[in-house]
Amino acid sequence: MADEYRTATIGGREVPYDPEQLRKISEHPCYSDKACHAFGRCHLPVAPRCNIQCNYCIRDYDCVNESRPGVTSRVLTPEEGLDLVRRVVRDFPYVKVIGIAGPGEPLANPETFETLRLVHDEFPHLIMCISTNGLLLPEYIEELAKYDVGNVTVTLNAVDPAIGEKIYSWVEYEGKRHHGREAAELLLSQQFRGIEMAVAKKMFVKINTVYIPGINDEHIPAIAKKVGEMGAFTFNVIPLIPQYKFADITPPTPAEKREMQDKCAPYIKQMRHCARCRADAIGKLGQDVQSCVYQQMKDEKTE
Template sequence: MVHSGETLAQELPYDPETLRRINEHPCYSPEARHSFGRCHVAVAPKCNIQCNYCVRDFDCVNESRPGVTSMVLKPEDALERIDEVVSKMKHIKVVGIAGPGDPLANPETFETLRLVHEKYPDTILCISTNGLLLPDKIDELEKYGVRNITVTLNAIDPAIGEKIYSFVEYGGKKYHGREGAELLLKHQMAGIEEAVRRKMLVKINTVYVPGVNDTHIPEIAKKVGAMGVFNFNIIPLIPQYKFKDIVPPTPAEKAHMHELCAPYVRQMRHCQRCRADAVGLLGKDVQNEFGCCGKGDGSGGGCN
C-alpha cells in the first residue's frame, strides 16, 4: 500500500478509540500538533544500550533534544507534575515517557504508568523505547493502557547496526559489535511484530546518520511498512559523542529521504526532537513554567 505523508487517519479502518489515539496525538496526526499537546515525564534515567550519537545530560535547560531533562522525577512526583500540567492546560491529551534513558529498563516507568492510568484512564499513554525489552515488557504496557509505542530502529542489517551501537546490555551481560547489534535487532523485530499484532499504534524513529545508515533507510521503511507500523519518523543526526564529526543531513536531504520512504509507510515530517521533559504543543514547549524543584532522585541537579 502506498502512503502519503499527509494521509488522514479518518480514511483508515480504525475503531473509534484508535482513531482518537491518532487524532489527539501530535506525533501521529499532523493536524493534532496544532491543537493537542503532550506532557513528558522524565522518570527513566537508566539505559541498556549505548548509541554512538547519544549523550544524556540531565541538567540542561537550553537544549531541546532527546535525552535532555532538567530533573529525573520519582513516579509520585511525576503524577503531581501531570496534575499541575493538566489543570492549567486542557489541551494536553498525551502523557509520554521517553527517557532520559530507556523507559523499559526502569521500574519507575511502570509505577508511573500505573499511577497515571488509574487517575487519568482516558489519557493517551505512550512510551519511546529502543525496543530491546519490548517483547519482555509488552504485557505490562498493555496492562497499564499503553497503546502508542515508538521504537527507535536505526538498522535492519546488523553489519550497519554494529557501527551505531557501542554496546547492548541484556540479562546482566554486555554485548558488543555484531553480536550486540544482532541481539538488539532480534528483540526489536519481535517487539514491533507483537505490538502490531495487539493493535497498538507503532511509530518508528530512525536517526539519519550520513555515511553510516543513509542508503539503508528506505530498506528500514519498506520492512516496517510491511509489518504494519503506523508511521515513520526520520530524525537528522545531532553530531555528538562518537559521531560528533559527522556532518548532519540538510533539510533538503531529509525531505528527499522522506520521499524515498513514502511509498512504503506513512511519513511523520513534523518531528521537533522533543526533550525527555517536554510539555505543551510540539515546537512550543513550556516545561520551565512548571515547578519541580526539590523533587526527583537528584540525578538532574534541580531546576534552573
C-alpha cells in the first residue's frame, strides 16, 4: 500500500491518493505552482447561461481585449469544443487540462455535460476540470464523477449570509428567483453541500474568493478557515475587478492581496500564481495562445 499510494495534505491532514489522482495536482497549472511553468490548460467556453447575478460580474462574450473571468471571444457548441481540444492537443502537447469555466455557470448549461462526455470519451487521459458557483454542485456531483472531473473550483465569497447578500443580486434555483438574505442562505447551503460531496469523492477542490474591500475583506480569513476544515485543497484570493454594482470600489493592491493570503495561509494552501483566466483561455498561465488558435480556426473556415 505504501508503495502504491502517496498522500496529499488537505485540511491539515494527510489523505491517501493513488498516482493517477495525484497527477491531477502535479500536471494542473492552477493546483501546482510548479506545474504552471510546464503544463497548460484549455478552457472550453460552452456555457453561456448563469443562475446567479454577482454584483461584480459583467459577462461580455465577444470581447477580445479583456483578460478576466466571464469573457470569451465566442461561445462554442460541444462539437466545436471537441474540435478545439483535438487542435490544441495536436499543436500544444503541454496542455494537460481541459476546463469549463463559463462564460456563465457551467452546471446551469446542459452543453457542459455533453462537452465533458465528448472530450472524456476521446481523450480519457486529459485532466477534466470545472469551475462553478456551487449552486448546482450537489445535484451534479455524480455526473461530474462519471466523466472523471477530478478538479473542481468553487467561487465562495462569504460564509456568512449577512455578507453574502451584499454580493449577490439574485439566485435562481428550481425555477424561482431568490433575493437578499434568502438568496445568500440558499447559495451558501448548496455550496457547503457540494464542497463536502466533492471532497468525499476525492476530488481536488479549489476555492476562489473575490477580495472586495469594504464588503468581505475582514471576512476572508474566516472563509479560508472554514473551507480548510472542510477539506478543500487550495485557496485563491482574487482581487476585485471594479465593474457593475461594485464599479466604484477601489480594488486591493498587490501588497494587500499578499497580506490577505498570508492571513489565510495558516488554514489552507494558498494559490499565489493566479492569472484570472478568461473563459476561453488556452496555454500556460500568463502565456495564452487562444487568439492565434481561434484565428487559425477562423481562417480555415474561410478558405
